[in-house]
Amino acid sequence: MTDELRGLLRESAEAHQPDRARMLARVERGTARPGTARRSRDRERTRALSWPRIVLATLATAGTLTASALMVVDVDAVHDPDPPRSPSAVGRAVPPTAAGSRTEDGPLGADGSVDPHSNAYWAQSNVTLKAGEPLTALVVELRIALTEGVKDTGNWRTRPAADFDLSARQEGGFLVYRWTLKPGRTVPAGEHVFAGQYDHATGGRDAKDDTYRIDATAGAAERGAAVWGGFA
Template sequence: MDQLKQRLREAAQAHQPDRARILARVERGMAAPAADARPHRPATRTSWARVAGAGAAVAAVLAAGGYTATAVLGPDRPDHGVAVPSRVPLSASGAVDPHSNRFWAQSNITLTTARPLTALTVDLRIAQTGGVAGTGHWRTLPAEDFTVSVREDGDGALHYTWTLRPGRTAPAGRHVFAGQYNHAEGARSARADRYTVTATEDGGERTSVRGGFSP
């Protein structure tokens, strides 16, 4: 038994690998995929596994260095398929109420705010077109949160002014302020009517919008 072990050891030490034969086998193995056009699924899976592994390694290096894919590859190109509008903090529109008639009318100011308001003043100016006289007013926000003044200016125009009381807040959302008035018989034009809205957002930013009225 000892003699057999000795011979095996001597044979192993005397063995020298055939370098040329090994290189030839490697070359044949590399050329084999080119001769066979059909996909080899195990090799594909192995290839993707290697790619994924390389990607994971790159990601790890970037993370360790404090970089992101955007910083290295550059920002993504803009997506022109979807347009996302920016949020407008405060907007308003004016319209004559459709229930107005030949003797009486109501002017509506619709205010839309994306943030709560800690200060708010809404002024409605109704031009004197003949026989204009106030008959009432209302708003969708709580009445106790506002003071209201009704007056005529030097041009005879009628003003309704709503002012948010100190310490009160107008929530984000859509709110309506309406002024009612009599006028001379007939179809009245609202072209000279105006509104002005001045507001302070919860963060302290002050905004003012103004406009006219559609029939």
């Protein structure tokens, strides 16, 4: 029994004023008819016991509802929205297009071109990175539209291969090459080339839908920069 219920019972007992006349009458009835008096006492006892049970049930229900409400509030309070993506994140919803080129951003610049040694069956697309300061983070992405016959045949870069993680796969209608600088490695200031090689259908291939993008962190201030463009 809780302290609150004990208090309620105590207050009820203190407020009760015994009726002397009724008590005497009850004694007389009990002497005359013991069975009747016993049943009366049983009913009184049942009513006395029922009242605390009702109070306890009510308090328990209220406690359950309160606990449920606190649980709902607690869940809503600890739920945080997804963290914002980094400005240099490579998983972009909409890839850049040649028409929306931005080839310079602070210390970062770039240029896209189809290598002059490409031929009627095979081609190489070059992304030339121009860094005005050392880069401590870098992602270079080259996207080749999957026109007829396009198939990966290799890639290369002027920086050491061991400095980068490389992936080459088809994504959303493009052959995508992605070079990611490994943690702890740097790219010095200067010009650096990243190239993707691929077969294509016989004849001249139009590179108007091909694009590139570079995301980098430059200099001691770790300034983020991004450039993109096309090969038209």
